[in-house]
Amino acid sequence: xxxxxxxxxxxxxxxxxxxxxxxxxxxxxxxxxxxxxxxxxxxxxxxxxxxxxxxxxxxxxxxxxxxxxxxxxxxxxxxxxxxxxxxxxxxxxxxxxxxxxxxxxxxxxxxxxxxxxxxxxxxxxxxxxxxxxxxxxxxxxxxxxxxxxxxxxxxxxxxxxxxxxxxxxxxxxxxxxxxxxxxxxxxxxxxxxxxxxxxxxxxxxxxxxxxxxxxxxxxxxxxxxxxxxxxxxxxxxxxxxxxxxxxxxxxxxxxxxxxxxxxxxxxxxxxxxxxxxxxxxxxxxxxxxxxxxxxxxxxxxxx
Amino acid sequence: xxxxxxxxxxxxxxxxxxxxxxxxxxxxxxxxxxxxxxxxxxxxxxxxxxxxxxxxxxxxxxxxxxxxxxxxxxxxxxxxxxxxxxxxxxxxxxxxxxxxxxxxxxxxxxxxxxxxxxxxxxxxxxxxxxxxxxxxxxxxxxxxxxxxxxxxxxxxxxxxxxxxxxxxxxxxxxxxxxxxxxxxxxxxxxxxxxxxxxxxxxxxxxxxxxxxxxxxxxxxxxxxxxxxxxxxxxxxxxxxxxxxxxxxxxxxxxxxxxxxxxxxxxxxxxxxxxxxxxxxxxxxxxxxxxxxxxxxxxxxxxx
Amino acid sequence: xxxxxxxxxxxxxxxxxxxxxxxxxxxxxxxxxxxxxxxxxxxxxxxxxxxxxxxxxxxxxxxxxxxxxxxxxxxxxxxxxxxxxxxxxxxxxxxxxxxxxxxxxxxxxxxxxxxxxxxxxxxxxxxxxxxxxxxxxxxxxxxxxxxxxxxxxxxxxxxxxxxxxxxxxxxxxxxxxxxxxxxxxxxxxxxxxxxxxxxxxxxxxxxxxxxxxxxxxxxxxxxxxxxxxxxxxxxxxxxxxxxxxxxxxxxxxxxxxxxxxxxxxxxxxxxxxxxxxxxxxxxxxxxxxxxxxxxxxxxxxxx
Numbered sequence: 001x002x003x004x005x006x007x008x009x010x011x012x013x014x015x016x017x018x019x020x021x022x023x024x025x026x027x028x029x030x031x032x033x034x035x036x037x038x039x040x041x042x043x044x045x046x047x048x049x050x051x052x053x054x055x056x057x058x059x060x061x062x063x064x065x066x067x068x069x070x071x072x073x074x075x076x077x078x079x080x081x082x083x084x085x086x087x088x089x090x091x092x093x094x095x096x097x098x099x100x101x102x103x104x105x106x107x108x109x110x111x112x113x114x115x116x117x118x119x120x121x122x123x124x125x126x127x128x129x130x131x132x133x134x135x136x137x138x139x140x141x142x143x144x145x146x147x148x149x150x151x152x153x154x155x156x157x158x159x160x161x162x163x164x165x166x167x168x169x170x171x172x173x174x175x176x177x178x179x180x181x182x183x184x185x186x187x188x189x190x191x192x193x194x195x196x197x198x199x200x201x202x203x204x205x206x207x208x209x210x211x212x213x214x215x216x217x218x219x220x221x222x223x224x225x226x227x228x229x230x231x232x233x234x235x236x237x238x239x240x241x242x243x244x245x246x247x248x249x250x251x252x253x254x255x256x257x258x259x260x261x262x263x264x265x266x267x268x269x270x271x272x273x274x275x276x277x278x279x280x281x282x283x284x285x286x287x288x289x290x291x292x293x294x295x296x297x298x299x300x301x302x303x
Numbered sequence: 304x305x306x307x308x309x310x311x312x313x314x315x316x317x318x319x320x321x322x323x324x325x326x327x328x329x330x331x332x333x334x335x336x337x338x339x340x341x342x343x344x345x346x347x348x349x350x351x352x353x354x355x356x357x358x359x360x361x362x363x364x365x366x367x368x369x370x371x372x373x374x375x376x377x378x379x380x381x382x383x384x385x386x387x388x389x390x391x392x393x394x395x396x397x398x399x400x401x402x403x404x405x406x407x408x409x410x411x412x413x414x415x416x417x418x419x420x421x422x423x424x425x426x427x428x429x430x431x432x433x434x435x436x437x438x439x440x441x442x443x444x445x446x447x448x449x450x451x452x453x454x455x456x457x458x459x460x461x462x463x464x465x466x467x468x469x470x471x472x473x474x475x476x477x478x479x480x481x482x483x484x485x486x487x488x489x490x491x492x493x494x495x496x497x498x499x500x501x502x503x504x505x506x507x508x509x510x511x512x513x514x515x516x517x518x519x520x521x522x523x524x525x526x527x528x529x530x531x532x533x534x535x536x537x538x539x540x541x542x543x544x545x546x547x548x549x550x551x552x553x554x555x556x557x558x559x560x561x562x563x564x565x566x567x568x569x570x571x572x573x574x575x576x577x578x579x580x581x582x583x584x585x586x587x588x589x590x591x592x593x594x595x596x597x598x599x600x601x602x603x604x605x606x
Numbered sequence: 607x608x609x610x611x612x613x614x615x616x617x618x619x620x621x622x623x624x625x626x627x628x629x630x631x632x633x634x635x636x637x638x639x640x641x642x643x644x645x646x647x648x649x650x651x652x653x654x655x656x657x658x659x660x661x662x663x664x665x666x667x668x669x670x671x672x673x674x675x676x677x678x679x680x681x682x683x684x685x686x687x688x689x690x691x692x693x694x695x696x697x698x699x700x701x702x703x704x705x706x707x708x709x710x711x712x713x714x715x716x717x718x719x720x721x722x723x724x725x726x727x728x729x730x731x732x733x734x735x736x737x738x739x740x741x742x743x744x745x746x747x748x749x750x751x752x753x754x755x756x757x758x759x760x761x762x763x764x765x766x767x768x769x770x771x772x773x774x775x776x777x778x779x780x781x782x783x784x785x786x787x788x789x790x791x792x793x794x795x796x797x798x799x800x801x802x803x804x805x806x807x808x809x810x811x812x813x814x815x816x817x818x819x820x821x822x823x824x825x826x827x828x829x830x831x832x833x834x835x836x837x838x839x840x841x842x843x844x845x846x847x848x849x850x851x852x853x854x855x856x857x858x859x860x861x862x863x864x865x866x867x868x869x870x871x872x873x874x875x876x877x878x879x880x881x882x883x884x885x886x887x888x889x890x891x892x893x894x895x896x897x898x899x900x901x902x903x904x905x906x907x908x909x
Binding site for chain 1: 721737739754756772774777778779780782783784785788789790791792793794796797810812814817818819832834836850852854868870872888890902
C-alpha cells in the first residue's frame with residue numbers, strides 16, 4: 001500500500017484548515033500504526049482528546065501528522081521537515097482516511113456454504129460469508145453479511161449495510177400473555193425488519209421481527225456487538241449504540257442518539273433526538289430531546 | 304388464508320363472554336394487521352391495556368373485533384354491522400388465534416447440513432434447521448430446533464419444545480477454584496440438561512450442563528433471547544424470562560415466575576413461586592413467594 | 607472408568623495433609639456423583655463451604671472421601687472402614703481429579719466442515735469442531751476450538767487454550783466518531799488478538815481485534831459465556847471473568863482479578879492486581895490493587 005501525500009490532501013480537502021511544512025506532495029505513506037511503532041512511512045495523528053500533544057508531535061517519527069490547531073508548527077517541527085495537516089477533529093479525519101485507503105473490504109461473493117432462499121432478492125456487489133442463512137428477504141447493493149449470520153424472511157436490507165458475524169435479523173420475539181392458571185401463551189409475530197442504508201451491526205446482535213408491522217433501524221446507525229432490539233422498535237438515523245444494549249418492544253428512538261454499554265430500555269418508551277443514555281443505565285421513563293440520563297433507574301444527569 | 308367467523312367462535316368458545324352483532328357466521332377473515340392497515344378482512348382487536356377503546360372499535364375498518372367488556376355495543380357499532388366478540392383478555396385471545404390459525408410452523412424435516420450424533424434419539428414430527436449440531440441426546444415429538452443451534456450430549460428435550468436459532472444446550476460452565484498462587488482450575492461438569500414440554504428458548508440463549516446432576520427448565524417456560532442459565536439451575540413451570548437474563552449456578556426458581564430484561568441472579572439463591580424480578584435488577588438474596596423485587600441490589604418493591 | 611485409590615493419592619500427593627482409614631490402595635473408584643446418588647464406587651467429597659460436614663461424611667455411601675480437617679476421623683467413620691483424604695481445599699482437589707481422570711477431552715481432529723484459511727498455522731493435537739471458520743491466524747498445540755466459532759485473521763492462540771462454541775475472536779469493533787451533522791464514522795481496526803496459554807473462553811464470548819495494536823487475554827485466564835472484550839483491552843494472568851461481563855476499549859486489567867456476572871467496565875480504565883468487581887457493577891473509575899468494588903456506579907466495598 002503506497003499512498004501519496006497529495007492523495008490524502010485531496011481526500012481530506014473539505015476538512016483541512018491549514019497545512020504547514022508542505023514541500024513535497026510525493027511523500028509516500030504506507031501505514032497507520034500504533035504510537036510505539038510509528039515510522040517515517042506512517043501517517044501519524046495527534047488525538048484531539050489526548051495530552052502533551054505538542055510533545056507527541058515533536059517526538060513522532062512520522063513525516064506527516066494530522067493534528068488539531070492546539071499543536072503549533074514549532075521551530076522543532078520545522079527543522080524536522082515535518083508536514084502537519086490541521087483539521088478540527090484529527091480522530092475523525094484519521095478514521096475517514098483509514099476506512100478509505102487502508103481498510104480491506106470483503107470482495108463481493110456468495111460463499112458456497114451460504115444457504116439462500118430462492119425468493120431472496122440480492123443486489124450488486126454483495127458479500128455473503130460462510131454458513132450464512134438468507135431467507136425470503138431483500139438485500140441492496142454493496143452489502144456485507146459475515147459468517148454464521150441468519151437473515152429471516154420479510155427482512156429488507158438497504159444499500160451499503162455491513163452485518164458482522166453471527167447476527168440474527170428477524171428473530172422470533174417471545175412476548176407472552178399469562179393465563180389465569182399461570183400458563184404462558186407467546187404472542188405470535190408476523191412482521192418484518194427494515195435495515196436502512198449505511199447501518200452497521202456488530203457481531204452477535206439480534207433484531208426481532210415486528211409483531212404485525214416492522215422493526216426498523218435508521219440510516220447510518222451503528223449497533224455494536226450483542227445488542228438486542230425487540231419487536232416494533234424504531235431507531236432513527238445515526239444512533240450510536242454500544243455493546244450489549246437491550247431495547248424492549250415498541251421503543252421509539254429519535255435521531256443522533258448515543259446509548260452506552262449495557263443499557264436497558266423499557267418497552268414502549270420514547271427516547272428523544274440527540275439524547276444520551278449512560279453505561280449500564282436502566283431506562284424506565286421517556287427521555288426528552290438532548291438530555292443525558294444515567295443510573296438504575298436512569299435519571300437526568302444534572303449539568 | 305380464509306377463516307370463517309364460525310371457526311374463530313368455535314376455537315375461542317371457552318373464552319367468549321358474549322357476542323354482539325352476529326348475523327352471519329360465514330364472514331371471512333384473512334388477516335391480522337397493524338392498526339393502521341386494518342381492512343374488512345382483518346380480525347381486529349382492542350388491546351385491554353389501551354386507551355380510547357370505544358373510539359378505536361368504532362373507527363376500525365374490520366367487520367369482526369375482539370374486545371373486553373369495557374367497550375359497549377353502541378348504536379354506531381350496530382349501524383356498521385360490526386361483530387364484537389367479548390372476552391376477558393383480548394390480547395390473550397388474539398395470541399391464541401394467531402398461533403392457531405395464522406402462524407406458519409416449520410415443516411418437519413432434518414436439514415441436510417445438520418450434524419446428528421448416531422446415538423441421538425429423535426421423535427416424530429421434528430424440525431432441525433441448517434448448520435445445527437445434535438449430540439448424543441434425546442429429542443421428543445413436535446420439536447423445532449432452528450439454525451446454528453448446538454445440542455450437547457446428555458441433553459433431554461421433551462415434546463412440543465421450540466428452540467430458536469443459535470442456542471447452545473449443554474454449554475460448558477466455567478466455574479473455577481483459585482489456587483493460592485492465583486492459578487485457576489475449572490470445575491469439571493459432567494451433568495446434563497433437561498428441557499421440559501412446551502418450553503420455548505429464544506435465539507442465542509445458552510443453558511450450561513449441570514456439574515454432576517442436571518440443569519432443568521420447567522414445563523411451559525419461555526426464555527427470551529440471549530439468556531444464560533448456569534449449571535444446576537432448576538427453573539419451575541411457566542417462567543417468563545425476558546432477554547439477556549443471567550442466572551448463576553444452582554439457583555432454584557419456583558413456578559410462574561416473571562423475570563424482566565437483563566436481571567442477574569446470584570448463585571445458590573431461591574426465587575419463590577409467582578415472584579417478579581424487575582428489569583436490570585441484581586438479585587443477591589432469596590426472594591419469597593409472590594414478591595416483586597427491583598434495583599441494584601434488588602429490594603422488595605413496596606406496594 | 608476404573609481408578610485405583612493409589613492413583614488418586616499419587617496425583618494429589620502435593621495437596622494431601624493426611625489420610626485416615628487407609629488399608630487398601632486397590633480400592634476402585636469409578637464415578638464422581640451428585641450427593642443424592644453417591645455409591646460405594648464414588649469418590650465423594652465434603653465441600654469446604656458447606657455445613658454439617660461431619661454428618662455428611664458419616665452418612666456418605668462412598669468408601670473414599672476428600673475433606674478438609676474440620677471433619678474428624680470419628681469412631682463412626684472408622685467403623686465404616688472409610689478412607690478420608692484430608693486436603694486444605696477439597697473443592698480444588700476434586701476439580702483437579704475430575705479434570706485429570708474423568709473429563710473426556712475432544713480427540714484431536716479438524717472437522718470436515720471447518721473452513722481453514724490456507725495461511726493458518728495450526729499446531730499439534732488440535733481439535734477444530736463443526737462449522738468453525740479459521741482465518742489467517744496462528745494456533746498452538748493442544749488447543750480445542752468448538753463448533754461455530756469464528757477466528758479472524760491476525761489472531762494468535764497459544765498452547766493449551768480451550769475455545770468453546772460460538773466464540774468470535776477478532777470481531778470488528780464499532781467505535782465511532784460523530785460528525786457535526788450527526789453522521790457516524792466507524793474507526794477502522796487493523797490490529798489482532800493474542801490469547802495466551804491455558805486460557806479458556808466460554809461459549810458466545812466475543813473478543814474484538816485491536817485498533818492498531820492487539821487485544822490480549824493473559825495466561826490462564828478464564829472468561830465465561832457471552833463476555834465481550836473490546837479493542838486493545840489487556841487482561842493479565844489468571845483473570846476469572848463471569849458470564850456476560852462487558853469490558854470496553856483499552857481497559858487494562860492486572861493479574862488474578864475476579865469479575866462477577868454482568869459487570870461493565872468503562873473504556874480506558876485500569877483494574878489493579880487481585881481486584882474484585884461485584885456482580886452487575888458499573889465501573890467508571892480505576893480500581894487499585896486488592897480492592898473490591900460493587901454497585902452502579904461501582905464503589906469501594908467497605909471491609
